[in-house]
Each structure stands twice: as structure tokens, then as C-alpha cells.
Amino acid sequence: MKKIICMVAVIATSIVTFAQKEIFQLNEFGVCEFVKAYDSPDDATTLYKKAKAWLSSANMNWTSTEDILNEKIAFNAFFNTAIRYNPFAGTFTQNLSLSGVFTITDGKIELIINNMRVTETYSGYGQKVTETTIEDKMKALEEAYKTIQNGADPSLSKKQQKELKEEAKETIEDVEDVLTKAGEELQTRFAKLNNMFQ
Numbered sequence: 001m002k003k004i005i006c007m008v009a010v011i012a013t014s015i016v017t018f019a020q021k022e023i024f025q026l027n028e029f030g031v032c033e034f035v036k037a038y039d040s041p042d043d044a045t046t047l048y049k050k051a052k053a054w055l056s057s058a059n060m061n062w063t064s065t066e067d068i069l070n071e072k073i074a075f076n077a078f079f080n081t082a083i084r085y086n087p088f089a090g091t092f093t094q095n096l097s098l099s100g101v102f103t104i105t106d107g108k109i110e111l112i113i114n115n116m117r118v119t120e121t122y123s124g125y126g127q128k129v130t131e132t133t134i135e136d137k138m139k140a141l142e143e144a145y146k147t148i149q150n151g152a153d154p155s156l157s158k159k160q161q162k163e164l165k166e167e168a169k170e171t172i173e174d175v176e177d178v179l180t181k182a183g184e185e186l187q188t189r190f191a192k193l194n195n196m197f198q
Helices: 002-023 043-055 134-150 160-196
Strands: 034-039 063-070 072-086 092-103 108-124 126-133
Touching: 002 160, 034 160, 043 072, 043 092, 043 108, 043 160, 072 108, 072 160, 092 160, 108 134, 108 160, 126 134, 134 160
Parallel strands: none
Antiparallel strands: 034 108, 063 072, 072 092, 092 108, 108 126
16 A cells, blocks of 8 residues: 555656646756747737737836847846745735746747746745855755655764754755646736737
């Protein structure tokens, strides 16, 4: 019976890991980046206006870092991905920040999104703000899975090994929650982008 439960846990873990990799993936340079390219019957002027319309309607705060009429829009943006309130502990918020570049020509538009960072803020008895890149979140998740699958360092005491495994389980739970919520919010914005350009 224990073997069956263990196998089910491993399969469930693999499925969750696979789901996370589908949303956020590292390229050959170890960078998480999204590239969205669309062919269109529209000219550059129309595509430029549509890109601006998407930025304004995608429910995110954004600022332009470079704007070349009918050619290019570079921007930084952030949006909320989660908020939790506990009357006894305080408020926990999570935002995803990113950099993006639209490259526009007659009949084609491309968006590259990278430099993604998660900012987690606790406000209650004091305040704490942490910012972590998506790449570092994914590496932490991978290391935690390795600890669970391979076991903790055998040179450590049994108590220390148990503590490390418990920490790894907490890391998996926390990071998967962060990546899932950030990924879902990002995908809703991509869906709006697809509707606009397809």
C-alpha cells in the first residue's frame, strides 16, 4: 500500500512539474522568455495602434522605455497576481514585473517578454518586500524536487535530513503557488493579445 501511495505522489509531482514548465520555460541560455509573433494583413500604422491598445487594456501598469512611431515600443510593466488578507497576520500581495518589446513592420508584429520578476510584499506587523527572478524561482523549485527525490545529504543527522525534506516540501508548495498564479495572470494577457492579432 505504501508503494502505491508513493507512486501516486511521484506521478502527481511529475504532472505539477510538467504543468509549471509549460507556463514558464528556460531557453538554452537559462532565461525565461516569451516570443509572440503574428502575421497580419494590417500595415505598420494599424499594428502600432493595436499594440498601444493592448498595453492600455491589459490591466497592468506600464511605462514606455522606447517608442518609435509605427516601428517599435519597448516597455516595463507590472501587474498583481495574488492578494491574501488575514486579519491576524496582515496582507500578502504578489506582483509580476516584466520587460517587453514590440517590433512592428507592415504585415508583422512581434512581442518579446523577458526580465520577469516576482515581488512579494507582506504588510502587517512590519513590512517585508522580496523580489525574485522567475529563473531563480524555477531553480529553487528544481532543487527542492531533487531533495525530495534523492533525499537530503546522508552525512547529516536524521533530524537534519527530515528538516531539509520538510523545507523542500514547503518550498515546492510556495513556489508552485507563486508560479501558477503568475502564469495564469500572464496567460490571460496573452489571450487578449492573441485575440487582437489573430
